[in-house]
Amino acid sequence: MPKVTIDGKEIEVEAGANLIEAARRLGIEIPHYCYHPGLSIAGQCRLCMVDIDKAPRPTIACNTLAADGMVVHTETDRVKETRRSIMEFHLINHPLDCPVCDQAGECWLQIYYMKHGLYDPRMTDEKVHKPKAVPLGPHVMLDAERCILCSRCVRFCDEITGTGELGIFSRGDRSEIGLFPGQDLENNYSGNVVDICPVGALTDRDFRFQVRVWYLDTTKSICPGCARGCNIDVHVNRKRPHHAGGRRVARLKPRFNDAVNAWWICDVGRYGFGSVDDESRIRFARQRGQDLTRDDALGLVIAALRDHAPDEIAILASADLANEDLFALRRLAEHRGIRQVAFRVPPATPAADDDFLLRADRHPNSRGAEIIGLDGDAAAILARCRAGSIKVLWVIGHDITAAGWPARDVADALEHVGSIIYTGTNDNGTSALATLVLPLAAWVERDGTFTNFLGRVQRFRAAVEPLGDALAGWDLFGRVLGALGGPVAGGRAELWFRELARTVPAFDGLSYQSIGDGGAMLAGAAPTTAPEPPARRANAAASVAEVSR
């Protein structure tokens, strides 16, 4: 393994690491635009110049592999002067419209100008004008004047999704990013080009003009959009609640995790958070349309579970619930002897896996629900409802009126059930028919863990307060359990997780500390890596075909 010296500090890196990565490990940031660790080396922004002993002039760090004995300097006068020049070149045709640019505050032109530029502008001629506010697809807006032509977005579409919608057209300072004729940037990963755009050229149509980024807070989380469990950051706007029409969650951004999603997330997940701040959110409990206090509502649930025989009660749990919630629910079912518990309600339109991250199972915690032991037969429960044997049906999150079951069967079942309790975050067809409705906190409003389809347990954290009287699942089920005299783990999600780890062997040895930010595997599950991007798989297949021909 090569040993290099960067700014006087020695480090050993794996063969194939470039100087930007080697320096990063020493805590030295070599400024760059076009380089991205997930993409091929383009070497065109020319900002990452460093001095290497014995080299006649500064060299780009991105295309230089760390070699044994190499001595690198990132802060010589010559390097600093070169950076200043490159920054000037990057900015001469840039519109400098930061006050109206969504990227302001997280723009690498701003950051690097302050850090490495600070020259006196000399460009007094008319700037080159290019198209502005061009929609590239459903999610991405292009401002070609702000673009520094780093080509990251083009390489993303070529090398990750393999969809190739984008190109750089024309030449010289008239060069601009654009769509190939007849194409739209509408692949399921299009939002990632906004993340990797270092400037304000590509912005998110969903986020544009909603809130300035410096008002946002960031919380580490897990995408609840499917069974993959992509690592994300939730950006919430608490400081300017009057902006963005009161939407608290401003956007979701991928969070790097080499074991799950690398740098990327899909658009289904990225733009799937709308329900959190939607009108349909249930804020308070209600009985047949009349608001109830939380305690009164819980009292009614407790009474229903206490006053009916266990085989007259059925629970349709949800794989949207956290492991902690599911474990509390399991405790409750065990305590009351309720055996009719299931969570797999078939979707009306079955989804399919896409070719990269998105899973057909659009729930984040099916594996958790399965292992915690709630995997009963939902269809049998429906049949028992229709037969009139179920007096209390507790539906959590599902809309069984819009599920993949025949509507007539569902209507028939609901007619025969004495009391329907609905617990969920948002109203739907089922909550409209329910006798009793209790609000649940959305995933961004509470702490917890999901277990992804490969058995990786990952933590998500509360980014905002629950709305109204909404409770986290573990809290709601725990309160009912406590009132019925059952064993309650405690008043925090983490305490329920500890109890889960003690009780369910697959979770043995796991704790919030050991899970950390990157997740941890269930006992016996093989370690995971992020899947190969479709474009790379296609290339690999092509070269195999080439060789065998």
Add this chain to the structure above:
Amino acid sequence: MAETVLMRNFGRADSHTLASYRGAGGYAAWDKAQTMEPAALVDEVKKSNLRGLGGAGFPTGMKWSFIPKSHTGPVYLVVNADEGEPGTFKDRYLLERDPHALVEGMLITARAIRSALGFVYIRGEYVQPWRRFSAAVKEAHDAGLLGRGFDIVVHRGAGAYICGEETGLLSSLEGKKGWPKIKPPFPAIKGAFGQPTIVNNVETLCCVPPIIERGAAWFAGLGTKTQGGTRMYSVSGRVKQPGVYEASVSITLRQLIERAGGVSGTGRLKAVVPGGGSAAILTADEIDVVMDVDGCRGAGTMIGSAGVIVMDESVSIPEALLVLARFYAHESCGQCTPCRESTGWIEKMVHRIVEGHGRKDDLDTILDVAKRGGGTTICAFYDGAIGPYISYIEKFRGEFEALCRS
């Protein structure tokens, strides 16, 4: 006057045909080369002191020897016929008048580097050269010269100067946008379609058959100590007989202008560009320079593609610079930031000066911008552009200042 080597067949009737070429002893070098080992061919070319005639002047034999010996896959020979350097028009003559010399040069080179496939990338605007060369390839094929271990694919460019840069050419040949590639890897290691590739200029390869036929020592003796042979100088501008002149690379610029009939227009020389648009300009006092790679380098300019542009005293240097500044702004591929942004910026400043709206500090800004960008890009395009930016202003500053507001 030195021997005529490259233009030896230009005067023959139907010189572009196989019959004519054979009649002049053509393909004898190929017959000889087939009796030689590839390593011996490389060695012969090394000893001949042949240097690339497309612009960079890199020793040809040495370039050939960079192909990895251990490589077992295909090796490609790519001929750069994308002649686009301002003031250069020699390859056009070769392709039109002696296309079989290139075919023969390619056959020998392919044997030397063990290539089974060659590509000839012809400038899109060169229609007649393309027709003539394609016909020669067909003739050679029909005659069994090609198609027996080596084949030639003729590829037409689409009119971009940058595709004459060797790796820009390779990108374009591969069907991509004609953007130069970052080095390393160099083409000899990973070139066209990811395979080891040698890219040579038309004129360079046309030197190969005579070298093999008549020996390295003979060829080396035609030139200077560090560069063998003759080359074709494209002489244009204010000379009485513009055209292509073949001469030993030991000729001086003064002699060359005399061969082209001397300065026309006012008859008084002001400046000369010795090696195509990207070469630094020389004043009338600097024309005793020897027109080989090292002679021009010593004079602070470059021989480049040997496109000689002569300017008499009536020529406005700022206007001449504007023509070139426009060219570079138009032709910059846009890949690297310094080149993409500053070619346009400099054009605007030069334009403003020529229009009479310049400020004296514009001149220092241009010089500073040009010097700062030098050596910071993927390819040599920008380093070529700054040759004129800097030399025109530094050598003729008074002319520019006269146009500027105080």
